[in-house]
Amino acid sequence: MGKKRETITIYDVAREAGVSMATVSRVVNGNPNVKPVTRKKVLETIRQMGYRPNAVARGLASKRTTTVGVVIPDISYAFFAELTRGIEDIANMYHYNIMLCNSDLQKDKELQLTEALLEKQVDGLLFLGGEVTQEHREIFAGAQVPIVLAATFDEVEKSRPYVTIDQVGAAKEATQVLIQEGHERIGLLGGPLTDPIIGYPRYQGYKEALAEEGIAFNDQWVRLGNYRYDSGLEAAKELLAMEDAPTAIFAVNDEMAVGAIHAAQDQGLKVPDDVSVIGFDNTPLASQVRPLLSTVSVPMYDIGAVAMRLLTKYMNDETIEENEVVLPHRLRLADSTRLKEE
Amino acid sequence: MGKKRETITIYDVAREAGVSMATVSRVVNGNPNVKPVTRKKVLETIRQMGYRPNAVARGLASKRTTTVGVVIPDISYAFFAELTRGIEDIANMYHYNIMLCNSDLQKDKELQLTEALLEKQVDGLLFLGGEVTQEHREIFAGAQVPIVLAATFDEVEKSRPYVTIDQVGAAKEATQVLIQEGHERIGLLGGPLTDPIIGYPRYQGYKEALAEEGIAFNDQWVRLGNYRYDSGLEAAKELLAMEDAPTAIFAVNDEMAVGAIHAAQDQGLKVPDDVSVIGFDNTPLASQVRPLLSTVSVPMYDIGAVAMRLLTKYMNDETIEENEVVLPHRLRLADSTRLKEE
DNA sequence: CTGTTAGCGCGTTCAT
């Protein structure tokens, strides 16, 4: 396993190349103040000796690790996976490495991971998706480095930079699609209402749409799940088995929406003829189902990319013109609803 | 953003608490050799001052970072996402942090990321999914820390520890399912044959199954994709439009298999009545389609968990009894094929 | 149980 080889340091290289370690440091870091001949010689002995710079030592000396921490609820959700791609691409562009940590949306784990990341001296932190509580605020406040929120925001301390979308508005539009189709019995497959980032706002948007059209709100038609396929399948099954079953369903994310489609189909109902279904997020899954799922297209990649870009600005002390970014969403009407895109 | 506060060190805490920095270090690291009273006092001033240990300095001094690097092809593939969960859970258990890096299966990026992780002095490295070339071997050999392969292996330097499954055997079994159903015109949706980890072995298993049953191999029925849904959809569409279209399709992963199901359905064919489809991996998608996809259940989580556990053994210099692990797979027959589980 | 003292490997003045 190639262990135990004595570590070779910048000092060894210096001695071997007949220069000082300062010079080696300069060539390693691309400092131009080195005579080309010297540089060449140093580079050569570096190669020969197989010298590998120690980023930890460098981090300690320079107080920069060129690493940013990312606290993410669950990478196995397509939504966050795609968001992460946006983060990564921008991070690469600016030569930062990423430390990705799954929090499972558990507050304790979020806090602990954030702490760990800060201890590791990341140059900045991206916090994704969860609720920002008072405890979060305290840790964030104690950080010496910039922190940007992505796909979430701080309801209290509004100054904390963030990148997200208009959850309420988007949910409202999705519901309106169903209303415009003529439905009056519209079910909701929601998330936990205690979730202030996704669950509650999208529920809110649903209610607002109904209220605006003077459609009575019926909490029998509201089922709360955990954003996963199975919970959508089960909840929709119940919904569709009701006496006065809804004729349309708004699921607050695509996984649950696809569950709803299958629940309908399993009961012999046709989508969208017998029941319309609309989802949210426009994850790949929306295009991997029959009928193709109508949904709200959320710029997942862009949320990540913009958040990361914003973070780099903070890390480089660039001037920030806008630190609260609400990215646009749009409807993506496909075959699980009857209305088509204009 | 809480920047620029002068960093408070272990030394500050020591002064404030009226002890030496060694003592502070001890309580921070849970060393039992500290009088409870002293410990309490130190803990108290740590809390008061909001001291946060610097993991970089610790890493330099102790030569351990309690961080392991993970090079992964693409976290947005369900397969690798699930595998990552296994890695994470075990890493948490042993109090390691994870540095996750996407390589996009690009060799250059793999090499560069591996280098970067080693420079950051990770205590160990997990390399997932890609081909191990000579260049990989050279970098791996130059590492001072253990490296374990997961969901791949080194064809040449067999001594490199790995955790994977029997790709050829599993692919063979999947194909045999279709043969046992009575099919003789069996299509393959494969991956790149230049991919020695997935694409080629699963193709190999397909061929072996046919050969064993004396069924003629017809390369017209072999289509190579990129493991993604769309490529499966397109390839299957072509396959099913042929004069002598196959009556069954083996897709080397679930995404392509679901694409195949939809290709069939889009052409008015019934699965499995008109055409049988079997996939590979048993990702969540296999359960999120109608009909439910028959597939090969691969212990993704376990591959990650076992690989990580193996790595911890190396990192702790435990004795290793088995460094080449082939985990069992099993068939998971559902509704996209006609044969049922016995 | 506690304190002192060396480094860990490198970046960074400040001279030269």
Next chain:
DNA sequence: ATGAACGCGCTAACAG
């Protein structure tokens, strides 16, 4: 253009 020397914040002997 190059080198000497200091210090980043902490752990790890070694004393006591």
